[in-house]
Amino acid sequence: KAGVTQTPRYLIxxxxxxxxxxxxxxxxxxxxxxxxxxxxxxxxxxxEYFSETQRNKGNFPGRFSGRQFSNxxxxxxxxxxxxxxxxxxxxxxxxxxxxxxxxSGTRLTVV
Amino acid sequence: xxxxxxxxxxxSVQEAETVTLSCTYDTSESDYYLFWYxxxxxxxxxxxxxxxxxxxxxxxxxxxxxxxxxAAKSFxxxxxxxxxGDAAMYFCAYRSLQTSGSRLTFGEGTQLxxxx
Numbered sequence: 551k552a553g554v555t556q557t558p559r560y561l562i563x564x565x566x567x568x569x570x571x572x573x574x575x576x577x578x579x580x581x582x583x584x585x586x587x588x589x590x591x592x593x594x595x596x597x598e599y600f601s602e603t604q605r606n607k608g609n610f611p612g613r614f615s616g617r618q619f620s621n622x623x624x625x626x627x628x629x630x631x632x633x634x635x636x637x638x639x640x641x642x643x644x645x646x647x648x649x650x651x652x653x654s655g656t657r658l659t660v661v
Numbered sequence: 662x663x664x665x666x667x668x669x670x671x672x673s674v675q676e677a678e679t680v681t682l683s684c685t686y687d688t689s690e691s692d693y694y695l696f697w698y699x700x701x702x703x704x705x706x707x708x709x710x711x712x713x714x715x716x717x718x719x720x721x722x723x724x725x726x727x728x729x730x731x732a733a734k735s736f737x738x739x740x741x742x743x744x745x746g747d748a749a750m751y752f753c754a755y756r757s758l759q760t761s762g763s764r765l766t767f768g769e770g771t772q773l774x775x776x777x
Contacts, residue, residue: 557677591750593767606764623675638704646761649696 556653558642568629572657575622575643582624636660663688665755667768674743682738682771684753692758697738701749748775
C-alpha cells in the first residue's frame with residue numbers, strides 16, 4: 551500500500567516568487583491536511599481539504615492557499631514568497647479520526 | 662483553543678533502558694484523541710501510539726505505552742528497552758472530536774537521544 555507522496559522533496563525559490571507543492575494521499579483517504587514546520591514556530595496547521603472542499607483553516611495569510619482534486623490529490627500554493635516561508639511543509643492524509651499518515655515533506659528554502 | 666506542552670526539549674537514555682517523555686495539554690472538551698508521533702532525520706512523521714480520551718485503559722504498542730491522566734490533562738509516553746532506532750524527535754498531538762475536520766495541535770517536541 552503506497553504511502554503519502556509529496557513532491558518535490560526540496561525546492562529553492564527567490565523572494566517574491568510563488569510555489570506549488572503537491573501531495574498524493576493514501577488510496578481511499580479523502581482528507582488531506584497541510585502543516586508548516588519551522589524551528590521557531592514548530593508544527594502549525596495550514597488547512598485541510600475533504601472531498602475537494604476546504605474544511606478547516608489555520609491562521610496563515612491569504613498568500614497560502616490550497617485545493618484538492620477529485621482523485622483526492624492536493625496542492626498548496628504560496629504566492630509572493632517571503633524569507634519566513636522557508637520551512638518543511640508536511641502533508642497528512644486520513645480516513646477518519648483514528649490516525650494520520652504523513653508524507654516526508656517538502657523542504658522549501660526562500661532566498 | 663487547545664494547547665499542547667512538552668516541557669522537555671531534550672532527553673537521553675541508555676540503550677535497553679526505559680525513558681518517559683512528558684506531555685500536558687489544555688482543553689475544555691471531553692472527547693478527543695491524543696497521539697505521539699516520532700520524526701526521525703528522514704523527516705517523516707510516524708505514528709507511535711494513539712489514545713482515545715473516553716477510554717480509561719492506557720494504550721500500549723509493543724515497547725511503547727502511555728500514562729493517560731485525563732483529569733490532570735497529562736499524556737506521557739514510556740519507551741521500554743530503548744533501541745538506537747528510537748532516537749528521533751517526538752511530538753505529542755491533540756485532535757478534537759467536537760469540531761469538524763482533521764486538525765492536529767502539536768507540542769514543541771522532545772529530542773530523544775539513545776546512547777549505546
